[in-house]
Amino acid sequence: MIGWLYQKIFITIIPYGEKYEVGVAYYKKKKRLSRETRRYEGVLAIEEMARYVRRIVEESPLHYVALLNPDPNQGALEGCTIHEINDSEEMSGTKTICRNQKWMLYASARELELLKKKYATIGLDFVFSPFSVIERFFADKTGGKLGLYVLAQKEAMSIAFFEDGKLEYAHHYPLHAEEGSIGIDEGSGIGFSVGVEEEEPSRGINLDQIESLDDLEIIDELDDLSDIEDLDTLEEIAEFSEEEPIFEEKLPSLMQSGDGKEEGERFSDDFYRFELIEKTLARFYAGEHCRNRFVETVWIADAYGNGNELKRYLEEELFLNVMVRKIDLGEEVLSLALEEESQ
Numbered sequence: 001m002i003g004w005l006y007q008k009i010f011i012t013i014i015p016y017g018e019k020y021e022v023g024v025a026y027y028k029k030k031k032r033l034s035r036e037t038r039r040y041e042g043v044l045a046i047e048e049m050a051r052y053v054r055r056i057v058e059e060s061p062l063h064y065v066a067l068l069n070p071d072p073n074q075g076a077l078e079g080c081t082i083h084e085i086n087d088s089e090e091m092s093g094t095k096t097i098c099r100n101q102k103w104m105l106y107a108s109a110r111e112l113e114l115l116k117k118k119y120a121t122i123g124l125d126f127v128f129s130p131f132s133v134i135e136r137f138f139a140d141k142t143g144g145k146l147g148l149y150v151l152a153q154k155e156a157m158s159i160a161f162f163e164d165g166k167l168e169y170a171h172h173y174p175l176h177a178e179e180g181s182i183g184i185d186e187g188s189g190i191g192f193s194v195g196v197e198e199e200e201p202s203r204g205i206n207l208d209q210i211e212s213l214d215d216l217e218i219i220d221e222l223d224d225l226s227d228i229e230d231l232d233t234l235e236e237i238a239e240f241s242e243e244e245p246i247f248e249e250k251l252p253s254l255m256q257s258g259d260g261k262e263e264g265e266r267f268s269d270d271f272y273r274f275e276l277i278e279k280t281l282a283r284f285y286a287g288e289h290c291r292n293r294f295v296e297t298v299w300i301a302d303a304y305g306n307g308n309e310l311k312r313y314l315e316e317e318l319f320l321n322v323m324v325r326k327i328d329l330g331e332e333v334l335s336l337a338l339e340e341e342s343q
Contacts, residue, residue: 073108
């Protein structure tokens with residue numbers, strides 16, 4: 001009865017570091033009435049955003065707040081019960097959700113509690129994993145043969161292998177370290193994954209060995225990309241005229257100008273994303289999950305607006321078929337919230 005009297009309000013929050021994109025959608029029964037989006041940044045962003053959301057939720061008792069989990073300490077695993085995972089006692093530091101009785105989402109219980117406290121003045125109804133976004137956004141593709149699926153955000157990247165609708169392997173990478181921690185330019189290893197062990201030169205990767213979540217050890221060392229000359233390792237795929245400088249020559253000139261600084265940073269981040277995908281593929285092929293299977297196609301959900309550059313790297317360096325789809329994360333999180341609310 002209350003649904004006939006009040007409209008439903010769905011609020012989505014997409015964090016980008018200390019920036020926030022807030023979407024508000026109004027529904028009457030199952031019909032969308034309107035949707036608006038606001039962005040907040042700066043030192044008072046969280047307070048201003050919370051003030052706005054509190055004002056919105058006062059309009060109707062039927063309101064739902066959904067957050068895309070921004071924390072690095074999350075991932076996904078093949079299998080749907082703790083008993084299917086070796087050393088399952090190490091999962092005690094996580095909260096898990098089974099998907100389709102086939103695979104499992106996990107997140108650090110401690111980080112979820114911190115999120116709950118951070119958004120205490122708003123109240124969170126749903127916290128969604130980036131891997132749930134991947135599953136829904138590529139639902140028309142994951143049911144086929146083995147493929148690699150990427151959700152590329154400005155501050156993070158989530159990578160998953162699916163075959164016949166079943167997750168085979170996954171990894172979540174933050175792209176930029178939080179303030180006060182070691183950043184990528186200092187050669188730190190980035191990423192968090194249960195079920196992946198550090199690779200040693202003398203042996204392959206044992207994907208069934210689960211690390212302690214309390215230690216939160218990183219799984220691999222990434223090369224320092226602060227020196228743009230590292231891009232010289234790229235093989236030349238196309239011919240360039242003498243008048244047209246190649247990519248390695250253009251990037252330093254871009255970074256020298258104020259107008260080109262942001263573009264230069266995007267190029268550097270895209271090459272970093274490429275390296276993460278390359279290393280994730282190498283881990284997959286070296287492990288037990290591979291079973292003599294090989295990825296031919298990569299699907300990228302581009303949430304940061306420069307996916308075509310990443311596509312070029314993957315096609316030219318790894319000879320993969322790459323498909324890029326633009327994604328509105330607010331809309332995808334809204335769709336997930338609508339599905340949860342209707343159950």
